[in-house]
Amino acid sequence: MSFPTAHSSESPRPVARRAFLAVAALGLAGSVLASCKSPQGARTASGGPLGATNAGGSGAAAGSGAAAGGSGAVPGDGNQPPVAKPPAEMRLERPAPPKNEPAVRVKVGSVVQGKALEVGVAGQVLAISSGGLPEEVRRVNAPAMITAVPEGWVIAPRGGASKRMRVDGPGELVVKTVGSAGEEFRVLGGVWSGVLHLVKTKGGADVVAHVGLETYLAGVIAKEIYNTWSLEAHMAQAIAARSYAVCEEARWSHRRHFDVHASEASQAWVGKTDHAKSLDAVARTRGQLLVFEGTVVPAYFSSCCGGARADAEGTIASELRHDIAPLSAVGAPRGCACVGFSPHANWTVKLQLAGVAQTLSAWGPLEGFRELGSFASVRAIEVVGRNAAGRNQRMRVDAHGGLACELPAERVRWALSADPVNPRISKPLKERVKSAYFDPRVVGSTLVLDGHGFGHGVGMCQFGAEGASRKGKHAREILAHSYPGASIAVSYA
Numbered sequence: 001m002s003f004p005t006a007h008s009s010e011s012p013r014p015v016a017r018r019a020f021l022a023v024a025a026l027g028l029a030g031s032v033l034a035s036c037k038s039p040q041g042a043r044t045a046s047g048g049p050l051g052a053t054n055a056g057g058s059g060a061a062a063g064s065g066a067a068a069g070g071s072g073a074v075p076g077d078g079n080q081p082p083v084a085k086p087p088a089e090m091r092l093e094r095p096a097p098p099k100n101e102p103a104v105r106v107k108v109g110s111v112v113q114g115k116a117l118e119v120g121v122a123g124q125v126l127a128i129s130s131g132g133l134p135e136e137v138r139r140v141n142a143p144a145m146i147t148a149v150p151e152g153w154v155i156a157p158r159g160g161a162s163k164r165m166r167v168d169g170p171g172e173l174v175v176k177t178v179g180s181a182g183e184e185f186r187v188l189g190g191v192w193s194g195v196l197h198l199v200k201t202k203g204g205a206d207v208v209a210h211v212g213l214e215t216y217l218a219g220v221i222a223k224e225i226y227n228t229w230s231l232e233a234h235m236a237q238a239i240a241a242r243s244y245a246v247c248e249e250a251r252w253s254h255r256r257h258f259d260v261h262a263s264e265a266s267q268a269w270v271g272k273t274d275h276a277k278s279l280d281a282v283a284r285t286r287g288q289l290l291v292f293e294g295t296v297v298p299a300y301f302s303s304c305c306g307g308a309r310a311d312a313e314g315t316i317a318s319e320l321r322h323d324i325a326p327l328s329a330v331g332a333p334r335g336c337a338c339v340g341f342s343p344h345a346n347w348t349v350k351l352q353l354a355g356v357a358q359t360l361s362a363w364g365p366l367e368g369f370r371e372l373g374s375f376a377s378v379r380a381i382e383v384v385g386r387n388a389a390g391r392n393q394r395m396r397v398d399a400h401g402g403l404a405c406e407l408p409a410e411r412v413r414w415a416l417s418a419d420p421v422n423p424r425i426s427k428p429l430k431e432r433v434k435s436a437y438f439d440p441r442v443v444g445s446t447l448v449l450d451g452h453g454f455g456h457g458v459g460m461c462q463f464g465a466e467g468a469s470r471k472g473k474h475a476r477e478i479l480a481h482s483y484p485g486a487s488i489a490v491s492y493a
């Protein structure tokens with residue numbers, strides 16, 4: 001059962017440093033101003049819990065994507081001076097459409113050092129190589145038990161301790177199936193397509209499937225939207241997800257050992273799927289990508305925009321590749337078919353102010369908003385900046401005693417969704433704040449949020465896509481509405 005709640009999209013990818021710049025609220029006569037400064041240092045993929053940083057993920061913290069990208073982040077808010085046109089090389093963050101179907105490296109999970117990982121099912125023969133030169137290939141009957149140890153790896157057939165093999169060295173293991181079984185693996189409770197790579201990490205190993213993009217996409221579509229939704233919505237989702245994956249592949253290819261998580265931290269991936277509509281949608285759109293000015297659009301999407309889209313710049317992250325018309329609310333068509341259709345279009349959440357203060361004071365220092373650590377109480381939260389669509393962009397937290405801190409609305413959403421005891425993780429899904437698009441008000445000791453939508457609101461609105469298709473819109477029209485100015489290019493056949 002899929003549940004279109006979170007994706008790549010919902011991930012508050014680390015807004016690169018300068019975008020975090022939160023200035024002290026001004027104009028509070030006689031008040032003590034907190035200077036909420038930007039976090040020091042860029043986050044890395046492992047910065048957030050499980051690397052998950054999405055609404056659907058566990059992370060209260062941002063962190064999946066190394067602000068790192070090092071794309072020469074630009075300020076993402078109206079408080080900053082205009083940015084000079086960046087040099088051409090800094091615009092290359094968005095890749096050209098690939099001429100052939102690329103492979104995607106999907107992290108499906110990880111295993112701690114010393115704990116055996118069961119790979120494959122009875123009947124399969126596995127060819128395991130350690131990537132050394134000359135490459136040595138070992139054939140093992142599945143299921144195989146593979147354990148990361150300090151010196152390298154230990155491989156044994158299940159129950160076959162006497163046949164243990166040691167592979168020394170820091171290199172990764174590459175596991176393929178032999179014969180007619182096909183390139184799929186049962187590991188970590190799922191069935192995954194592709195070739196399995198086990199990559200040593202500090203505490204164990206990452207399990208990464210290398211899989212063809214089209215094969216990967218079917219497993220994304222099957223999990224990202226409701227299987228019962230229309231073929232047109234599936235096709236729109238396929239093109240968006242393909243574009244996103246191509247951008248992630250280009251972004252991470254030389255920076256880390258995987259391109260995407262098999263979860264909402266990137267895009268949900270069910271692995272191997274037999275879902276006919278998902279397979280059909282991927283086949284019908286094979287090779288089709290969203291392109292803007294010749295390069296691929298990182299086509300973020302989220303569950304429900306609530307009627308007003310967000311800008312990628314400053315919401316997902318402050319990066320040059322995000323500062324483009326298809327990912328901006330400026331000049332974009334207004335309204336969305338999710339209104340009146342999505343169960344997330346309108347909601348209300350009530351939070352106790354005392355709990356809000358506790359959470360913010362614990363969350364702030366972890367996330368680089370050190371001054372929030374001194375907020376013993378919270379008096380109010382206000383919207384101080386909206387984007388061209390009318391969606392919250394910046395918010396100010398006011399404490400008693402005159403302390404105030406202004407920060408991006410999406411960051412406030414995550415702060416309010418953090419676990420008050422351990423703000424590195426999020427509260428249970430039902431208790432999180434669904435989006436940053438809300439009107440806050442204080443009633444007694446309660447902070448009431450009247451909100452709209454679910455997810456970050458950038459790019460395609462999934463409920464809006466299905467809602468539009470029910471009004472007769474085709475995938476191309478849905479995408480034209482979602483990513484204004486982008487065109488669809490057939491990248492490879």
Ligand SMILES: [Zn+2]
Pocket residue numbers: 304305306307308336337338339461463464
């Ligand atoms: Zn919408």
